[in-house]
Amino acid sequence: MAAAPPRDRVTIVEIAAAAGVSKSTVSLVLKGSESVRPSTRDRVNAAIRDLGYVYNRGAANLRRARSNMVGMIIHDLINPFCAELAVGIERSFQAAGYVPFIANTAESPVRQAEVIKLMREQGVAGLIISAARGTPDEALDGLVGAGVPVVMTMRRLGGRHIPVVGPDNRLGARLAVERLLELGHRRIAFLGGYADSGVRAERLEGFRAALANAGLDPDSAVAIASVPTREGGAQALETVLAQRNPPTAAVCFNDIVAFGVCLGLRRRGIQPGRGFAVIGFDDVQEALHADPPLTTIAVDVMGLGERAAQTVLRMIETGRNTAEDHVGAVHLAVRESCGGIMPERAERRA
Amino acid sequence: MAAAPPRDRVTIVEIAAAAGVSKSTVSLVLKGSESVRPSTRDRVNAAIRDLGYVYNRGAANLRRARSNMVGMIIHDLINPFCAELAVGIERSFQAAGYVPFIANTAESPVRQAEVIKLMREQGVAGLIISAARGTPDEALDGLVGAGVPVVMTMRRLGGRHIPVVGPDNRLGARLAVERLLELGHRRIAFLGGYADSGVRAERLEGFRAALANAGLDPDSAVAIASVPTREGGAQALETVLAQRNPPTAAVCFNDIVAFGVCLGLRRRGIQPGRGFAVIGFDDVQEALHADPPLTTIAVDVMGLGERAAQTVLRMIETGRNTAEDHVGAVHLAVRESCGGIMPERAERRA
DNA sequence: CTGAAAGCGCTTACAG
């Protein structure tokens, strides 16, 4: 970073001089204090306008020992689910007058550690993090130990009391299975997601619970892990279809995997929702416009993002650095990929 | 913003006391100065470690009248193209030791104005912006007038000399048309994109130029504007198929529109690439995994993002606040949606 | 209702 020629920024002392008051008074006007005489206020504001004054928030933060910056660390910004989450978070922060730093770790714990350090140095008032895969349990200890409010989204960190905001993974998976059972499926697979994923573990738990409830043996149901991508979904499908007595339906780790499963089905000439039922998880925007439209567990990502933001905001403003977890509502968004709906349309297609 | 209980941050004076040196020396150690005796340096570093010191970048920035923050303003972070762009930009900034503020304007010029104000107050050293639709030409005058380096991506602002980094829209569209002509198509439509979009105007220009080159009448080729979404694409397709003597192929404003066109085709029982050729623009990650894989103009978004970042970085570090435009290379990524490739596979499918 | 003074946590000449 070479030096740029110093720009002469106009400061409150110049405003004070122009308005014929002290800089204390300018500061009072800036914060909208009631105790400034209107005529003085107007003079100051006129000077601000005329001189093109720009408030220096950094200086103010330093003096007040408080900051209006908040951080958000996202594990994969290119994932549409994460992008929607980020937008929801950002929206709330902006509305509350905070400015969000965003950083994408691309699932790298190393990068994540750097970013956390940077954010601390920058003096963020609080932080929301969707942790990279393989994040060590102690990754946030420094931050939390220093009293910085931290909220996790989606993913939990082992053994730490950090509030988590995420959807009801167990219930979601249960709803999906129940739907498939209603439609008459008995051999249902769980497809995709990293084997070591905590979110996957929860979804799988709901999946198995629903099977057990229905008197089926949850342990006999296949669950294939995969990278949570389209390719991963397609591969998981191949694996499962190669088995003797293959399933007739799948609950997928998430929508992206489900898209991959649908792709794989179509490659084999099977129409998703006709020959094989597919249900996703998340309800990303694309799900509605997929072909066929994807039945999925809607989690209201934006809402979760907003909730996470509200939670840190409250922690910041009350000075407490703990909060309750939030388990967000989910519901089944029934569309064509699981079959059994809109029989008239299905007829027409047949 | 209520007050949080002030945290007692450890500062360089405490480090200085613990190490038995002055704070000047601590500062020197912090910046890695050569002129500190190794034994002193080690003592200081030990104190830093022991006391859990965190550098206060805000204070440093204030004193140095320089900042390590840069801003990026994105018009729609949920759009995968924009997300990839953001990631490319962020990567370069991080690598250069700057910390990027990111803001999503969701195509709102009002929001954008707020965000620009906030970033100025925060003291960003430079800014990259993909402007919201309908941004007034003077939106960046304040910033630029104050000498803040600004680079635009993708979209240009009328009548202003702000460097723009974007793909070669004209060439891209030309390549697409040329391919379709080679494949024997003669009635080719241009589908999607807002009618008032500058990017669309450029792509359309390339489209028409290619037709004219081939001796076809560019004015007789249909161009249907639409919102640049899947729905928009599907509607544009409907419009065009309803005409007498409809086209047999389409160059689409972007990949999202192209996905919508493919969706619309399939709804009508037409296989994209067999009954109707479709070419997109951008080569978002999804294009490769779409069904069928989308032929499209690859623009190397991440590379454009990195280039934009390098450009502001150079402006920041040289103190100049102009730079050349960058017109990024493009190429045609041939896949199945335009037909004419992989005849063996096509045979097998038939 | 307004001003003088101190101080937030750093860096930067300038001495020595």
Next chain:
DNA sequence: CTGAAAGCGCTTACAG
């Protein structure tokens, strides 16, 4: 090689 002093642009008691 190291220290004392000034100052970045604000805010905050404290007087008056």
